[in-house]
Amino acid sequence: MHYSFDIERGNFTDAGHASASVKRTLKQLNVEPASIKRIVVALYEAEINAVAHAYGGKIDVEIDPEKIVMIVADEGPGIPNVDLAMTEGWSTASPKVREMGFGAGMGLPNIKKNTDELKIDTKIGVGTTLTMTVYLNA
Amino acid sequence: MILKDIIERLNLKCLNEANLDAEIKGAYSSDLLSDVMGNARSGQVWITMQTHKNVTAIASLKDIPAVIIVRNGEPDADMLEHAKEEDICILVSTEPTFQVCGKLYELIK
Ligand SMILES: Nc1ncnc2c1ncn2[C@@H]1O[C@H](COP(=O)(O)OP(=O)(O)OP(=O)(O)O)[C@@H](O)[C@H]1O
Numbered sequence: 001m002h003y004s005f006d007i008e009r010g011n012f013t014d015a016g017h018a019s020a021s022v023k024r025t026l027k028q029l030n031v032e033p034a035s036i037k038r039i040v041v042a043l044y045e046a047e048i049n050a051v052a053h054a055y056g057g058k059i060d061v062e063i064d065p066e067k068i069v070m071i072v073a074d075e076g077p078g079i080p081n082v083d084l085a086m087t088e089g090w091s092t093a094s095p096k097v098r099e100m101g102f103g104a105g106m107g108l109p110n111i112k113k114n115t116d117e118l119k120i121d122t123k124i125g126v127g128t129t130l131t132m133t134v135y136l137n138a
Numbered sequence: 139m140i141l142k143d144i145i146e147r148l149n150l151k152c153l154n155e156a157n158l159d160a161e162i163k164g165a166y167s168s169d170l171l172s173d174v175m176g177n178a179r180s181g182q183v184w185i186t187m188q189t190h191k192n193v194t195a196i197a198s199l200k201d202i203p204a205v206i207i208v209r210n211g212e213p214d215a216d217m218l219e220h221a222k223e224e225d226i227c228i229l230v231s232t233e234p235t236f237q238v239c240g241k242l243y244e245l246i247k
């Protein structure tokens with residue numbers, strides 16, 4: 001099964017709606033709660049990053065019996081140093097974003113912890129694509 | 139202790155009634171959203187001073203039954219609307235985080 005969602009530029013208010021929709025679908029498919037919990041954490045963090053640090057983008061989710069693959073592709077500045085970005089506590093979030101409670105530098109580490117595979121493709125001045133895989137019933 | 143009793147004992151104002159009979163075994167206090175995303179557990183009450191719609195988005199994703207807003211914070215209209223749709227109890231305390239956490243800890247520790 002395949003699902004797509006758009007991530008609107010600058011729209012914090014609706015960020016999370018893809019994660020909510022995927023959560024509902026996984027529940028209907030009777031995926032075990034522990035996997036659903038990990039999946040929604042990873043997808044939400046990726047969704048928010050595409051709004052907070054880039055100019056929106058697109059989410060593609062592919063669900064099959066063994067695994068879920070979530071691809072979050074944004075148009076944005078890219079990540080100059082991925083290792084640094086993966087470090088807990090590192091953040092370049094703007095003051096506005098921090099005021100909302102984002103910018104702890106915990107999003108990417110949360111994604112890493114809650115996925116079985118994480119691939120980050122990023123190009124300066126073009127954008128960032130996260131490919132996140134979680135194996136189901138594992 | 140169930141949520142209804144916590145509301146009474148902590149003298150909380152309830153802006154959206156939901157999950158009143160939920161058994162509350164723990165709570166998580168943080169204003170950093172990714173901290174809550176990574177570390178709060180389902181069924182816990184979330185104590186925060188954040189008042190925007192991402193709070194209810196996270197509460198819903200994490201199966202958090204109730205949010206306590208400290209120091210008389212006022213939730214944004216769209217947060218309250220979303221709380222109604224997602225059945226999340228929205229509570230407000232007149233007191234700051236430290237006092238709310240201390241009292242709640244005494245009740246459910
Ligand atoms: N999609 C992206 N495009 C550009 N830069 C990004 C992107 N995602 C992350 N980054 C960079 O990596 C840093 C760390 O990201 P991470 O999600 O871990 O923390 P954060 O978003 O700053 O804060 P938090 O997620 O805790 O609210 C960001 O501050 C930003 O510099």
Ligand SMILES: [Mg+2]
Pocket residue numbers: 045048049103106107108172
């Ligand atoms: Mg982030």
